[in-house]
Amino acid sequence: MKRLVVIVGPTAIGKTAVAIRLAQHLDTEIISCDSRQFYRELNIGVARPSPEELSAAKHHFIACRSVSKPYNVFEYEQDALSVINLLFKSHDNVIAVGGSGLYIDAICQGINIMPDPTPELRTALSSKIKEGRLDDLLNELKKLDPDYYDIVDRKNPIRIQRALEVIYTSGEKYSKLIDKTLPPRQFKITKIGLHCERDELKKRIYSRVDAMIATGLVEEARSLLPFRNLNTLNTVGYKELFYCFDGKKRLETSITEIKNHTWQYAKKQMTWLNRYKEINWAERNNFQNILQVLGQ
RNA sequence: GGUCGUUUGGCCGAGGGGCUAGGCACAGGUCUGCAAAACCUGCUACUCCGGUUCAAAUCCGGAAGCGACCU
Numbered sequence: 315m316k317r318l319v320v321i322v323g324p325t326a327i328g329k330t331a332v333a334i335r336l337a338q339h340l341d342t343e344i345i346s347c348d349s350r351q352f353y354r355e356l357n358i359g360v361a362r363p364s365p366e367e368l369s370a371a372k373h374h375f376i377a378c379r380s381v382s383k384p385y386n387v388f389e390y391e392q393d394a395l396s397v398i399n400l401l402f403k404s405h406d407n408v409i410a411v412g413g414s415g416l417y418i419d420a421i422c423q424g425i426n427i428m429p430d431p432t433p434e435l436r437t438a439l440s441s442k443i444k445e446g447r448l449d450d451l452l453n454e455l456k457k458l459d460p461d462y463y464d465i466v467d468r469k470n471p472i473r474i475q476r477a478l479e480v481i482y483t484s485g486e487k488y489s490k491l492i493d494k495t496l497p498p499r500q501f502k503i504t505k506i507g508l509h510c511e512r513d514e515l516k517k518r519i520y521s522r523v524d525a526m527i528a529t530g531l532v533e534e535a536r537s538l539l540p541f542r543n544l545n546t547l548n549t550v551g552y553k554e555l556f557y558c559f560d561g562k563k564r565l566e567t568s569i570t571e572i573k574n575h576t577w578q579y580a581k582k583q584m585t586w587l588n589r590y591k592e593i594n595w596a597e598r599n600n601f602q603n604i605l606q607v608l609g610q
Numbered sequence: 611g612g613u614c615g616u617u618u619g620g621c622c623g624a625g626g627g628g629c630u631a632g633g634c635a636c637a638g639g640u641c642u643g644c645a646a647a648a649c650c651u652g653c654u655a656c657u658c659c660g661g662u663u664c665a666a667a668u669c670c671g672g673a674a675g676c677g678a679c680c681u
Contacts, residue, residue: 325646350646360646386643416645425642436644467640470649480643492642545644552646574635579646585639 316402316501319608320347321411322418322587323508324580326519328598330363332508333411335601337371339610342405345394346375347412347421350549352390353381355538358531359551361522381538381546388428391420402501415586422503424496431479439478443471451478462489506604507593516577523573526551532565550575 319340321333337344346352350360354377362376374397379385394410398421401408410421419425442451451474456463458481467473477488484491510518535555541547542556551572558568587593596603 348646349644384644387645388643390643414645416641416643419642423642428643430643467649470640472644472648473641476643488642496642545647548644548647550646571634576646578636581638582640582646586641586645588639589641 316405317407318398318421318499318501318503319407319409320418320422320503320505321409321508322413322505322590322593323598324515324583324587325413325576326361326522326580327508327510327515328518329411329413329508330361330367332598332601332604333409334363334367334371336604337409339605340405340407340409342407342409343372343374343401345398345408345410345421346373347394347410347414347417348375349385349412349414349417350546351376351412352379352385353377353546354379355381355541356534356546356549356552358526358529358534359549361526381541381544384544384546387416387420388425390417391425394421398501413583415583422499422505424499426492426494426496428480428491429483431483435479435482436475439475443475448474451475454478455481459487459489462487465489504608505590505593506607507587507590507595508598509595510598515580519576519580520573523551523569523576526572527569531555535559550579 319336321329321336323329333344348360350356351362352375353360356362357377363373368376375390375394398408398410410418412418439451442448448471451471452463452468455466455474455477459477462477466477480486480488480491531551532555535552536559538547538552539556539559542552547553547556554563554568554571554575557563558565563571594607596607
């Protein structure tokens with residue numbers, strides 16, 4: 315049976331290096347599972363693999379999109395799956411690597427099919443939220459889909475909006491649509507979680523941020539200023555610098571914030587990883603251990 | 611040395627006799643199409659000493675720190 319090796323772990327732990335080494339070892343290619351590395355305009359700030367790294371092993375879904383044409387999980391899942399299946403025609407193993415939990419789940423478990431809302435509907439709903447009429451939307455949701463109303467995070471506007479978008483465009487209950495069991499994948503999945511000590515990861519994050527600044531993150535961010543209102547630019551490493559360009563913050567402050575926010579991001583990634591019961595943990599440096607897990 | 615002002619949690623900051631804003635940071639958590647996003651929970655401080663009061667972070671007196679001005 316074909317096998318997808320999924321390498322996960324918090325940001326800056328060294329997933330890229332492990333994935334490349336493993337790709338070379340298994341003579342295969344890499345599917346990136348990083349929701350920010352999709353975008354060609356984002357490079358330094360999202361720690362995109364270097365040209366050397368990219369040529370050391372074939373990567374898919376790196377810099378394949380523009381920030382002005384964002385991906386969504388469903389579209390990504392479709393695309394990723396077809397690439398994976400294509401690769402399985404000539405390879406026994408394919409590697410997936412990345413830090414975006416939702417996207418990893420989409421690859422591993424799939425995601426229910428739901429219709430896309432029209433931009434008009436989306437705008438209409440989000441402007442209601444901006445006007446502070448979340449309660450109206452909640453009442454609407456309560457009426458249209460009481461089951462989801464019961465379980466939804468009622469303080470999270472994005473969740474409410476999403477549910478209503480789906481309900482309005484599909485004419486069905488959101489809770490019904492997400493309830494459908496997804497067919498299992500036709501390939502084996504082995505998840506490997508990279509681990510290291512907390513303080514070490516923190517240090518790695520901090521010094522990676524310093525390295526990003528040294529290699530031109532500020533200039534990269536400045537060039538993206540025209541896109542600052544796009545959601546894809548609501549990203550650690552850029553948003554902090556935008557405030558700095560406004561003169562609202564000093565560069566030093568922004569850099570510290572990037573470090574802190576990246577660390578917080580890493581912690582949130584861990585809470586996502588905690589749901590993977592079947593994960594195989596390995597120390598970040600222990601490649602032999604990874605090979606063992608894979609039975610190599 | 612004198613006068614005036616100021617002193618609130620790790621940081622910023624509002625309030626101003628009883629019910630202790632808020633933000634950031636930090637810690638923990640949630641997650642089925644914007645996910646490096648969004649959201650939730652926790653974190654009860656008012657410089658010190660004395661006084662007034664049933665009750666003081668809040669009023670009064672003093673001390674200390676800080677700031678401005680004066681000599």
